Amino acid sequence: MSANILPIVMARVICTDCSTTNTSKIMIATVHRIFRPRETVNNRNSNGVTVLMAACERGNKELITLLTESGADLNIGDKDKKWTALHYAVVNHKTDVVAFLVSSGANVNKQDSGGDTPLHLAVWNKYEDVVKVLLNSKENNNLQDSVKLDIANNDKRTPLLEAVYAAHIGIVHKLITCGANMNAIDKHGNNCLHIAAEKEEFCSEKEHITILDECCAKLGLPTEKRLSGVGVAGYLAHQGANLYRKNNENVAPLDLIGDADLKEKFKELFPPQKCMLCEVNEASMELQPCAHTVLCEDCSKINLKDAPSVKHV
Structure with a gap:
């Protein structure tokens, strides 16, 4: 392909209004002719953006299908943010395109320059429908790489931590x-309860969460407080989040409850857990990689054969 043609094609793809019946069939035909030789379909512009990425940004499903059938690489990233076609589709809230790319074999766990997976971006943008599509890949046995829930980005935030921040x-x-780790911690040492x-x-x-009602009732919180920070904290603690885990400032979530x-x-409701070995001291050592806090500092020093590594929490 001529070096001068790609920017023109890219501009046409980006400017095409794919939400109307005037989506340019001439544009589709042109792309079909230009990219029929498979060696040209992954050509990039100066920003490292392919036509597939641009099409995903606009949500042009017909063009995306054509490019995919022509051998477009679903998993290469752009020059700046290292976004793949799936990242572009997620950020621009193109839910049907996300579903198509996932079913076509796009890597749902690919991290960008900030360490964010498509799931991180869907969560941070509060696109619940996109999150649902990505989580469904976890249940689809036909997909080789299902979504991983506990990948941490450069700020050490997992998608669950991002969801709580949001x-x-x-x-x-x-x-x-879906089984997200309740005790993941970010770069500040904060877990979801902090x-x-x-x-x-x-x-x-959108869907009533009955267990949230039950947790708030046990805490004596009125109905109007069920979605308050402390109400949700009760729900998270009920799900296994550690109320006594201190962050980098030596502050535990319990310390943040003013009342x-x-x-x-x-x-x-959520007393400190006793050490599973001595059953006397408070458990303060976190097993890795499972992040369960089940041993005290003294018992963690016992040389147990094939025991997982531990760290102080």
Whole structure:
């Protein structure tokens, strides 16, 4: 392909309004003719963007299908952010394109320059429908690489931590239901409870979460407080998040609960776990890679054959 043709094709793809019946069939035919030789289909512009990436940004399903059938690489990244075609589709909320790319074999776990997977970006943008499509790949046995829930980005945030930061209870619940690690920590040492406890309110509960009602009732919170930060913190603690895990500032989630009576209720409902070996000391050592806190510092020093590694929490 001539070096001068690719920018023109790219501009046409980006400018084409694919939401109308005027989607240029001439454009499709032109691309079909230009990219029929498979060696040209992955050519890039100066920013490292392929025509497939541009088509995914616009959501042009017909063109995307054509490019995929012509051998377009689904998993190469652009020059700047290292976004793949799937990243482009996710960020631009093209849900049907996301579903097509996933079913066509796009790598759902590919990380960009910030360490974000497509799932991270869907969560941060609060695109619950896109999150659902990506999570469905985990249940599809025909896909070789299903979505991994606990990949951490450059800030050490997993998708669950991103969802709590975004205060989106619907996505939080979906990720937990799919098995996300409740005790992942970010670069500040915060787990999901640290983050939730400082949130004013969570949003976007499209489907009623009954367990949230039960947790709030046990904490004595009124109905109007069920989506408050402390209400959601109760739900997260019920799901296994560590209420006593101290962050880099030596602050535990429990320390962030200002109401003294409410703090006592949290302690009653979620008491510190005792060491599974001595059953006397408080468990303070985190097993790796599972992140379960089950041993005290003394017992963690015992030389157990084939024991997982531990670190202080």
